[in-house]
Amino acid sequence: MKTWLATYGTKALLLLFSSLLAAAVFVTSVKAGEDNFKDRELMLQLGSAAAFVVVLVTAADAALNEREKEKARKQVARAARTLGVTYNNTLHPLSTALGELAQQYSAAFSSSSAAVPPALATAQTAQWTTVRTSVLTGAAVLTADPDPSSGLARARCSLYRLKDRSKHEFELEDWAGATPGPRTTIDGAAGSHLLHDILESRTPFHVGSATGYVSRIDPFSTTYKSVIAVAVAAGSEEYGVLIVDAPLVTDLTVEHVVLMQSVAGLLAATLALTK
Template sequence: MQWLGRYWTKVLLLILSSALGAGVFAASVLAGDDEFKDKELWFRVGVILAFVVVLITAADTALNERERERARQQVARASRTLGVTYNNTLQPLSAALGELAQQYSSAFSNSGAPTPPALATAQIAQWTMVRTTVLTGTAVLTADPDPTSGLPRARCSYYRLHDAAKHEFKLEDWAGAPPGPRADINGSAGSHLLHDVLENRTPFHVGRASGLVSQIDQFSSKYKSVIAVPVSAGTAEFGVLIVDAPLDTDLTVEHVVLMQSVAGLLAATLALTK
């Protein structure tokens, strides 16, 4: 019922403004009448009424602006809710698809049957397509684009687990805002990705919402938001998907679920093509 109260408030302000406007007109007429004795009094009354009209107009403008801001906030909340619902639906489906793909791949490889050449070629093409789509889509769907150029401000990278013993990850592909990410991650950063993210099957979120600090130096210090999620299917561990953006408010909790969803699609494709 709040909207009804705001509606009648606006109607009352309109009526009051109209009545006062009429009063200003009447006062100006009386103040200009040569036969009317107290012209100065009505002149002052007209000035006061005109000032009140200005105040009412300003109040009505402020009320309209609050209404617009409230509408914008409601749209933003609805959009976030829709995104969360969508991602919370997609994430378990992609995880289940990855596990099924890994089980199928293991059964096929254990059978000893060779992969037909045509299938191997198709697998490479599909993996390239899925990888490119995921990286490009993630870079676009996370941080808002640059307001001037319209280009993505985020970048997304897929790091393949190269050597678990050395905690080493190799960059396989990336998309989004330059500069490009580092070619490999190892040392303490690689250990963090391997043990905390990939083996633990746990996303890592850097930004204002989490309060965490990045443990991965991705070539440029301008990236203050980072999300790293495991790319795994069943028991198979393939690597880590990472997205980063310049502001610590760019990547939110909703983006973590989105990253988990697309990482599951990557993992399912890898399980069927490797």
């Protein structure tokens, strides 16, 4: 309340002062225009001074308005970030729990030796394609801001499935977002990083200004400087790693890590039900 009174009280005083000065400019101009007025030169000087002060007051009011607009923009941005964090922190445990339930259901169904009906198998394949495409496209769009000139995504999201654990080998299954496309296989030291540091430990890896880390997949990349990699796992089942990358070190924030964990949980739950 005090801030509101201070802000709008200041604006009211500026308006009042500006009005008085405008009236003074009018009076002095009238006096200066009278032939029989003795101090015409003084009136002209006073009128000029009053007009100059009016300009200064107007500029001060404009600056105050711009400051209030910038403050409002920052408040909206903070509210959006807070909403995003709240949403992701709610979605993440739900997607994790869904994945665990799906994995338990899948294990129980597999142990029953019941055959999957053909119609169900077809539906599972279609639904997995839908979920995978939605997650990859959504992650690419919801992380880094789009290119201002083209409106296209600047981030790129990729799903790597674990192909050979002994060789630390991951194979690209699908991707969406900015071109060029990601590499088709990750193995060697980079694959070991994905397997041990991310998938097995279920620990997200974040590259960017918030962490100061660089990519272990391609430390010298010139096409991306921000990376988030999270495990795609449901219960005891480990499927692969979901990776999003963007060109600037400031593109992917800490809030995006929880978002990626949440959508990776949805991928894992779908995989558990459709494998």
